[in-house]
Each structure stands twice: as C-alpha cells, then as structure tokens.
Amino acid sequence: MHTLVKGLIAGAAGTSALNVASYLDMVIRARGASSTPGQAVERLAGLAEVDLGDGERGEHRKEALGSLLGYGTGAGAAVCYGLLASGRRPPCAVGVLGLTALAMLGSNAPLTALGATDPREWTASAWVSDVLPHLAYGITAYAAYELLRS
Template structure:
C-alpha cells in the first residue's frame, strides 16, 4: 500500500477519534460545540468573495464546511507525518507527539491567522478541551499508520 494511502487512512482514523473525544467532552461537561470552524469559514468566504447563501442556508453551509475543514486538517496532518516518517519507524512517543502537534498546528495556526481564535487568550479549560482530542487523534493515527505498515 502506498505511503499516501496509509497516511489518508491513518488521518481518517485519527479524525474519528478526535471527533469522538470532542463529543464525549461535550456530553460530560454539557458544553456547546465550538463556533470557531464556522467563523473561519465565514472569514474565508469574505476573503475569497464566495457567497454561502442567505440566512439559514449560509449557516448550514458554514457548519458543514467547518466540519469538512476538520477532516481536511486530519488528513493533511497524517499525510505530512507519513511523508516525514517514510523509511523510518519513529517510536510511539515520538510518532504520537508529532501527529498530535501536526494536528493542533494544522487547526490552530490557520484559525489564529484568520482571526477566528487566539490561543494566547484561552483559559486552561480551553487548552485541555483542545489538547485531549488532538492527543486522541495522535494516538489513533499513529496506531493506524503503524498497523498499515505491517
């Protein structure tokens, strides 16, 4: 199986784990979903002058596109890892840390650049609710990638 295919499969597995961890956190703490992805879509729409429709249509598209951006980030992080790890076998702490960092950077750097969030202003609870799902991503994507290498 090609390295890029393995990376995409690992990214899909990791993204599923991230979503499960996020939804469990929402259930446990009875918190609402983040609106940051929708804000990013709105800012991208404004920057590119691409209309999303009016009213409810626009809101629905923002929500869907925000979710799709999350899947793209998960796929992209694992693809980057797969290319960096090609021909190597990073230990699990190194691999999990790299995948977690790639996923966090892949989501937070663009969101910060767009002005949708500022991690410097996050309280500790926001860092935890961001870091733990990304760690679930890293663990799962690493395990999936390594299993596909066998």
C-alpha cells in the first residue's frame, strides 16, 4: 500500500480519536466547543475575500469549514509522518510523540499565525484540552499506520 494511502487512513483514524477525546472532555467538564476553528475560517475567508453568508448560514459554514480544516490537518500530519518514517520503524514512543507533535503543530501554528489563538496565553486547562486529544490522535494514528505497514 502506498505511503500516501496509509497516511490518509491513519490520519482519519487519528482524527476520529481526537474528536472522541475532545467530545468526552466536553461532556466531563461541561465545556463548550472551541470557537477557534471558526475564527480561523472567518479570517481566511476575509483574506481570500470570500463571503460565507450572513447570520445563521454563515455561522454554520464557519463551523463546518473549521471541522474540515481539522480533518485536513489530521490527514496531513499522518502523511508527513509516513514520508518521514518511510523505510524505518521508529519506536512506539517516538512515533506517537512525533505524530502528536505534527498534529499539534499543524493545527496550532496556522491558528496562531492567523491571530485566532495565542498558546502563550493559554491556561493549564486549555493546554489539557489541546494536548490530550492530540495525544489520542498520535496513539491511534501510529497504531493504524503500523498496522497498515504489516
């Protein structure tokens, strides 16, 4: 199976795990969903001079596009991992941490560059809300990628 296909499948599995971890965190702590992806979409749409629509329709588009950006990030991180790990099998801890870092960097760097967030200002609770779901991504994407390699 080609590296790209393995990466896309592993990224989809990892992103599903990240979403489950995020939703469980929302249930346990009774917190709302992050508005950051929607803010990023709004800023990107403004830069591209794209009208997302007014009112509820525009809000729905921002929410949906923010979620799709997350899936793209998850797929991209696993494809990058596959390209970097091609021909070698890093130890489990290295692979998991590498995928976790790639996913966190892939999501937080663009959001920071767009001014939608600033990790330097995050509380400990905000860091937990970010790190744990990305760790779930890393564990799941690594397991999926390694299973597809077999």
